[in-house]
Amino acid sequence: MSSSKKVRVRFAPSPTGGLHLGGVRTVLYNYLFAKLHGGEFVLRIEDTDQKRFVEGAEDYIFQCLGWCGLQPDESPRHPGAYGPYRQSERKHLYFQYAQKLIDDGYAYYAFDTPDELEEMRKRFKTSSNPTPQYDQVTRMQMRNSHSLSPEKVTELLGVGTPYVVRLKMPQNTTISMVDMVRGEVSFETDLVDDKVLLKADGMPTYHLAVVVDDYLMKITHAFRGEEWLPSAPVHLLLWKYLGWEKEMPQWAHLPLILKPDGHGKLSKRDGERLGFPVFAMDWTDPNTGEKTIGFKERGFLPEAFINFLALLGWNDGTEQEIFSLDELIAHFSMDRVHKGGARFDFEKAKWFNHQYLLQKDNESLAKMIQPFIANNGFSANQEYLVKVVGLIKERCHLLSDFWAQGHFFFRSPENIDIDAISEKWNETKQSFFSTWSESLANISTWDHQNIEQVFTRQMTESGLKKGDVLLPLRIMLVGGKYGPGVFEIIEMIGREQTQQRVSTALIKLKA
């Protein structure tokens, strides 16, 4: 490890939409690594593709990082000494490096239009080579500063012909590197194409930008998704050609997060299909108006979300699964990151959240569920909510579950599972409930112990057993076979609500 240099890592998203869970995990690993080594975590915005710019996406990224508690040390909003932090604002920096590569013979001008490229791919396409590349075999048949005479090139440049700059891949060379998670990996240059470095609009592609920026920003460790591994040789070559080989960061290509079922990388469509979030927070596409739900709004605690993500592809070798952020920092190491992709498991994610929910005190939980109750059109004071939380939290996995598990604390149940009691219903029960309900008016001390005592006495007098009446009572009150103790519910919802719900049910049962 480069011991002398201060550790600097970066997360470099392109602001094109919601922040994917895999992106958050990449941020997390960057963050953990940086903090563990007393380094700096920088956020750089990769907005070199102006066609894909999405309004609000950058702001959204900041919000997500804020919610997760993974604040960058340097970013467009808190610039350090290496700004600007948006590639679009760094546009002027890249040309000189492209020029240097051309001057040194490592890159060249290419004048081919998009149509010509398409034509080439069509022309060389065979069944054994379905996607022909712009490479050493096709290079000389295209219009570029290798195939054209110097005079022609000068002329084309002179009249302002649009051009791109391409990297000239060397022949018959093996390029290898040591990846922090995979060990040594190698590539044959003959199989890599001449990547575009500078686009016709003067913007760099990712390939040039990532190298130039990582160099200029003194990045020491570069972590990214495994999908980048195939283009690693391009980047390796660039570091070398630009003469910065000794400054090159150490790479780590992180395993992908895969769909829970079927094939491929997890996408937001899977979330919609299977009913779970994929983005960190709600994201509304400003162009289509399409809204995608986030972990936050679905009821996750950020600590749980982070903890779950950390363990998806990494573990510290012990049996510990619950880690605070500080513990994660202390225990994290890149060489314990898995090589293989991990399937996303929403059930496990919910389990983590449940663990964190249980750790929270009722006061703070009550505050947190406030918006979820409000979403359903109800509200309650903090004191009441604290009690509700205390009664139902162990049966909630997500903050949003508090409504499903406790809606009856706020209103009469919309539906009553009458079938569950009607079969064994009889006149004795009917009259017992009727008189008991009325007698509620006489209870002086309104607490669940007392209510239960009275209930039990009357029940016995009527010749009934708990098994006969407890379930019916529960269903009258909450609507179904779930929830905390019935007498605690009665204490909470009060005399009138109880009487009302019982009488409503009694009418239905009689009919």
Place this chain on the structure above:
RNA sequence: GCCGCGUUGGUCAAGGGGUUAAGACGCCUCCCUUUCACGGAGGAAUCACGGGUUCGAAUCCCGUACGUGGUACCA
């Protein structure tokens, strides 16, 4: 197609020549609770396949299969 990377129960995974192959989620059974959940006790379930190397392979090597990623003037 080609190239890269990968492969331990359904899922996350420990284990890196000799283990009864951990643990967690989920699932099932039982206990607790006359609901559900929590909690407790159990259970089913795994080294992709084929060849080597070795006294001995989940562990090392080779091949195959499968998965996954890439193959853009997108990142």
